[in-house]
Amino acid sequence: MYVQELVLRQRTEILNALCSSGSAEHLEQVLDILLSQGELIWEDYQNIQVPGRALYTNARHLLDLVYTKGAESCRLFLAAFKHVLPEAQGVCASSSGSCSNLEEKEEYKSSSTQTLVTQRPSLVSKLQDCIDGALKALVISGHFTSADCDEVRLPIHTPCQQARRLLDHVRSKGESVAKVLLEYIQQIQESGSALKQEKWTPPKEVIKFQKKLSSSVSAQSCFLSTYGGTSHMSLEDIYTDGQLELANTSVGVHGPLCLEDIVGTVGTVNEEADTVLVSGEAGGGKSTLLQRLHLLWARGAAFQDFLLLFPFSCRKLNSEHRELSLQELLFQHCCWPDREQEEIFQFILDHPHLILFTFDGLDELKQSFSDEHRLCCPTQRAPAHILLFNLIQGFLMKGVRKVVTSRPEAVGPLLREHLRKEVFLKGFSPSGIDCFVRKHHSDPTVAAKVLESLQTNTALLGLCHSPVLCWIVSQCHKELLGCGEGSLQTITDVYLMILQHFFQHQSSLKPITGVGWLQAHLQTVLHLGQLAFEGIGATCYIFSDTDLKTCGVTEKDICMGFLMQSKDMSSTHSKCYEFLHLTMQCFFAALHIVLSDNTDRSTIPKVFEPRRETGLSSKCFMACLPSTDQQQQASEGEATATEKPNMQITATFVSGLLSQRHRRLWLNCCPTAVTEKKVRQVVKFLSKGMQKHFKSIPQPVEGEKKSMHAMPGFVWLIKCIYEMQESRIAKDAMSKLEVDHLKLTYCNIGPVECTALAFVLQHLRNPVGLQLDDNSVGDVGVEQLLPCMHICNSLYLRNNNITDEGIRKLLAKGMQCENFKKIALFNNKLTDACTQHFSQLLKTKQNFLSLRLGNNNLTEEGAKQLAEGLKCNHSLQFLGLWGNKIGDEGAEALASALESSKTLVWFSLVDNGVGSAGACAVANIIKNSTSLEELWLTENCITRSGVECLIQALEHNTHMKSVWLRNNDLSLEEVEEMAQRESRLIF
Numbered sequence: 001m002y003v004q005e006l007v008l009r010q011r012t013e014i015l016n017a018l019c020s021s022g023s024a025e026h027l028e029q030v031l032d033i034l035l036s037q038g039e040l041i042w043e044d045y046q047n048i049q050v051p052g053r054a055l056y057t058n059a060r061h062l063l064d065l066v067y068t069k070g071a072e073s074c075r076l077f078l079a080a081f082k083h084v085l086p087e088a089q090g091v092c093a094s095s096s097g098s099c100s101n102l103e104e105k106e107e108y109k110s111s112s113t114q115t116l117v118t119q120r121p122s123l124v125s126k127l128q129d130c131i132d133g134a135l136k137a138l139v140i141s142g143h144f145t146s147a148d149c150d151e152v153r154l155p156i157h158t159p160c161q162q163a164r165r166l167l168d169h170v171r172s173k174g175e176s177v178a179k180v181l182l183e184y185i186q187q188i189q190e191s192g193s194a195l196k197q198e199k200w201t202p203p204k205e206v207i208k209f210q211k212k213l214s215s216s217v218s219a220q221s222c223f224l225s226t227y228g229g230t231s232h233m234s235l236e237d238i239y240t241d242g243q244l245e246l247a248n249t250s251v252g253v254h255g256p257l258c259l260e261d262i263v264g265t266v267g268t269v270n271e272e273a274d275t276v277l278v279s280g281e282a283g284g285g286k287s288t289l290l291q292r293l294h295l296l297w298a299r300g301a302a303f304q305d306f307l308l309l310f311p312f313s314c315r316k317l318n319s320e321h322r323e324l325s326l327q328e329l330l331f332q333h334c335c336w337p338d339r340e341q342e343e344i345f346q347f348i349l350d351h352p353h354l355i356l357f358t359f360d361g362l363d364e365l366k367q368s369f370s371d372e373h374r375l376c377c378p379t380q381r382a383p384a385h386i387l388l389f390n391l392i393q394g395f396l397m398k399g400v401r402k403v404v405t406s407r408p409e410a411v412g413p414l415l416r417e418h419l420r421k422e423v424f425l426k427g428f429s430p431s432g433i434d435c436f437v438r439k440h441h442s443d444p445t446v447a448a449k450v451l452e453s454l455q456t457n458t459a460l461l462g463l464c465h466s467p468v469l470c471w472i473v474s475q476c477h478k479e480l481l482g483c484g485e486g487s488l489q490t491i492t493d494v495y496l497m498i499l500q501h502f503f504q505h506q507s508s509l510k511p512i513t514g515v516g517w518l519q520a521h522l523q524t525v526l527h528l529g530q531l532a533f534e535g536i537g538a539t540c541y542i543f544s545d546t547d548l549k550t551c552g553v554t555e556k557d558i559c560m561g562f563l564m565q566s567k568d569m570s571s572t573h574s575k576c577y578e579f580l581h582l583t584m585q586c587f588f589a590a591l592h593i594v595l596s597d598n599t600d601r602s603t604i605p606k607v608f609e610p611r612r613e614t615g616l617s618s619k620c621f622m623a624c625l626p627s628t629d630q631q632q633q634a635s636e637g638e639a640t641a642t643e644k645p646n647m648q649i650t651a652t653f654v655s656g657l658l659s660q661r662h663r664r665l666w667l668n669c670c671p672t673a674v675t676e677k678k679v680r681q682v683v684k685f686l687s688k689g690m691q692k693h694f695k696s697i698p699q700p701v702e703g704e705k706k707s708m709h710a711m712p713g714f715v716w717l718i719k720c721i722y723e724m725q726e727s728r729i730a731k732d733a734m735s736k737l738e739v740d741h742l743k744l745t746y747c748n749i750g751p752v753e754c755t756a757l758a759f760v761l762q763h764l765r766n767p768v769g770l771q772l773d774d775n776s777v778g779d780v781g782v783e784q785l786l787p788c789m790h791i792c793n794s795l796y797l798r799n800n801n802i803t804d805e806g807i808r809k810l811l812a813k814g815m816q817c818e819n820f821k822k823i824a825l826f827n828n829k830l831t832d833a834c835t836q837h838f839s840q841l842l843k844t845k846q847n848f849l850s851l852r853l854g855n856n857n858l859t860e861e862g863a864k865q866l867a868e869g870l871k872c873n874h875s876l877q878f879l880g881l882w883g884n885k886i887g888d889e890g891a892e893a894l895a896s897a898l899e900s901s902k903t904l905v906w907f908s909l910v911d912n913g914v915g916s917a918g919a920c921a922v923a924n925i926i927k928n929s930t931s932l933e934e935l936w937l938t939e940n941c942i943t944r945s946g947v948e949c950l951i952q953a954l955e956h957n958t959h960m961k962s963v964w965l966r967n968n969d970l971s972l973e974e975v976e977e978m979a980q981r982e983s984r985l986i987f
């Protein structure tokens with residue numbers, strides 16, 4: 001009897017321990033154990049685990065069941081509970097059950113279907129890493145169809161859940177299927193890795209080829225091109241993890257991914273597709289990430305499920321003008337097998353799951369993705385891009401995993417249809433910047449100085465989230481430490497710094513102080529500028545000797561270090577060159593536009609509005625296009641979609657170079673009148689571009705605010721205005737914007753974009769709501785937003801990686817801003833440490849209306865701090881604490897602070913571990929408040945006594961509209977009865 005009482009008395013604690021993480025895994029593990037022990041039968045299991053029903057409800061059903069089954073059931077349940085959650089301190093501390101009989105049962109020999117049940121816990125854990133292999137074995141043995149596989153591999157399920165579905169499915173199919181599965185699992189256990197599970201070893205020639213391929217991949221990937229000419233730094237020594245996240249968060253996985261997840265099952269949205277896209281901004285580290293992946297594979301350190309890895313560069317594929325077969329593409333572009341090419345190619349066709357292709361820089365391909373030319377035959381010849389598009393779609397080499405990188409602008413809906421998943425590479429995190437700088441500088445004192453100077457210039461710190469900028473800043477540390485605090489603000493500033501750095505380090509001339517340095521190297525800048533400019537226009541990033549000659553690039557110019565020799569251009573015999581980085585090419589193209597006095601009037605419109613203008617292709621670059629494309633370009637006369645990102649980057653640099661601050665650089669290089677004309681042209685374009693956006697804002701529906709959702713190009717325009725660093729231009733651009741709400745959700749807003757936004761938005765005439773949900777603002781971004789806080793009446797920063805430190809700075813400023821009245825911070829990284837600042841805000845600002853802190857890590861301590869502020873506040877109307885852990889004590893503290901509130905209208909404590917004690921305390925607000933209309937207590941553990949308190953309180957309150965109580969600790973009968981007594985209770 002005693003254990004039964006324990007289950008009853010500690011029901012709330014048990015429920016919380018099982019369910020409060022939001023994951024069903026703990027509950028399922030307990031169920032696995034009880035099933036394996038025969039304590040639950042199959043029907044019990046199905047009654048408990050009802051798909052789509054709330055987790056708490058399922059757990060309650062289990063508790064009800066073991067309680068009604070009696071003492072032995074409760075004992076086994078408590079033992080299983082302790083086995084799964086040994087850390088659930090205090091819960092069931094006095095129960096004495098153990099799961100030792102679990103292991104005993106595992107020894108028990110029985111039929112295969114029985115074994116699936118008796119060994120369920122260990123089978124789930126063994127299967128979770130090899131679901132694909134197990135399904136394959138079942139398909140090969142003829143027991144599973146692809147529909148069976150799909151049912152098991154539903155992407156919304158975790159690997160453990162998929163393993164359980166697989167077990168259940170196999171069990172329902174009978175003894176012979178169960179036997180195949182058990183044999184497969186045993187084989188895996190014996191052989192260890194998926195590769196070794198194949199009963200055969202690959203043919204000798206394949207192994208030889210694999211060795212040749214991996215040593216070539218290793219050689220190609222051990223150094224980073226940006227360090228090529230200047231220093232010797234191996235990738236291994238400098239590589240720093242970037243922030244990798246799933247693009248589609250609706251699959252239920254949030255937070256950082258690791259490199260292996262790119263090819264793993266996590267986040268899969270389309271099981272049928274083979275292509276994974278890694279997207280990210282220019283210089284965000286996509287090529288470097290692939291390089292790391294290649295190196296890890298080649299050295300045998302990871303990705304060993306793939307026997308062969310073929311790395312491709314889209315930039316290099318541009319130079320492939322022949323039609324070629326798949327076999328030629330693989331062997332000629334990656335690695336040539338010394339013998340038995342046919343046998344090796346056949347092996348590749350026969351074992352697609354052992355092969356990985358990577359394609360770097362899809363945005364650099366001349367042709368935009370298209371699905372027009374379908375190709376299914378692996379021996380048929382076709383242009384390289386057609387092969388690539390068919391590989392991506394899976395018409396060629398179905399089953400081979402492909403990883404493609406691209407800038408986001410170049411990915412259209414057509415391509416997205418064929419993606420297995422998409423991951424975003426979001427540059428370095430703040431700790432990543434720290435780590436990179438320390439790796440870059442072997443002298444720790446220098447590293448510390450660089451980091452210190454970044455802390456004093458947060459605009460520059462924001463820029464360093466982009467790895468390429470972090471590299472420049474580290475590379476130019478002497479210039480950085482030598483220049484005045486805060487003088488580097490924009491991307492153009494940083495690129496001008498590296499320009500000067502290279503000239504001073506590579507040239508035999510004495511370092512020149514003042515602005516003369518540019519004049520001294522003007523010829524080099526002009527030659528490289530022309531090469532870069534014409535290349536951008538023609539989507540050409542690799543240059544032949546002829547290209548160099550046409551633009552007058554000399555040996556001396558090459559020695560300056562901005563160009564490097566292209567690696568492994570095996571299809572051409574003469575040397576080829578490319579810029580150290582594509583953004584560097586954009587920068588030189590911008591220098592060309594600013595410096596050349598014979599640039600015709602249409603050049604600036606071409607970079608600011610590439611779609612409207614005719615193509616930029618010059619004759620010399622026409623030579624590097626295949627003939628069909630030449631015709632296409634000539635007839636369409638339009639820049640391709642893939643050109644746009646580089647045009648936009650070039651335009652951003654043009655804005656920066658023409659800013660007032662840098663204009664003296666051009667004084668002796670270009671007639672002032674010409675420069676001024678260009679400035680006027682740029683300013684006009686930016687202002688016109690902004691107005692076009694503003695005009696597109698629809699009139700508000702009656703009763704709603706006028707709201708603008710950022711359209712493509714808005715953030716870019718803002719960044720161009722920021723580069724110009726002239727308040728006058730920002731003011732002019734903003735003077736015509738009449739909007740109440742500015743929505744920039746899912747727009748890749750990081751710290752750099754925040755700096756630009758604040759620079760421009762601070763000039764708005766009327767206060768706005770600024771909605772930045774689902775971006776990567778972070779603490780550094782929050783700090784960058786401070787200059788425009790006075791104009792924000794509400795700030796929405798849901799899901800933005802913000803911590804207590806960011807909040808401290810934000811609220812210190814917010815407290816002084818009269819307009820600032822609402823904040824939403826759902827799903828950030830806030831803890832109790834930030835609540836003192838909110839408390840202070842509530843005390844200080846008696847016009848503050850809405851505070852939403854859902855899905856953070858606040859506990860009762862945080863709630864008590866908030867309560868201190870709430871006691872003194874006479875304005876707050878909305879308080880949202882959904883999905884924290886404030887518990888009864890927290891609810892009591894808040895309730896006592898809010899009891900006398902005359903303003904609070906809406907209050908949510910959904911999913912906070914609140915029990916009946918908390919509910920009774922909250923009932924006091926209902927009793928006393930004259931304003932509260934809606935109270936949300938869904939997903940807590942409130943029992944009958946708590947609801948009784950609420951009913952009593954409601955008797956005295958007529959203006960209250962609803963109290964939400966779904967998924968609490970109530971039986972069906974209780975719910976029915978109480979709903980009848982009080983219709984405002986919503987169950």
Ligand SMILES: Nc1ncnc2c1ncn2[C@@H]1O[C@H](COP(=O)(O)OP(=O)(O)OP(=O)(O)O)[C@@H](O)[C@H]1O
Nearest residue numbers: 226238239240282283284285286287288467468471
């Ligand atoms: N993870 C990293 N660790 C260390 N350095 C990095 C990392 N990622 C990028 N870098 C530095 O930044 C430079 C630019 O990165 P990379 O070329 O990989 O960016 P990208 O996203 O491919 O750019 P683009 O879209 O313009 O081609 C690298 O050459 C390297 O110096």
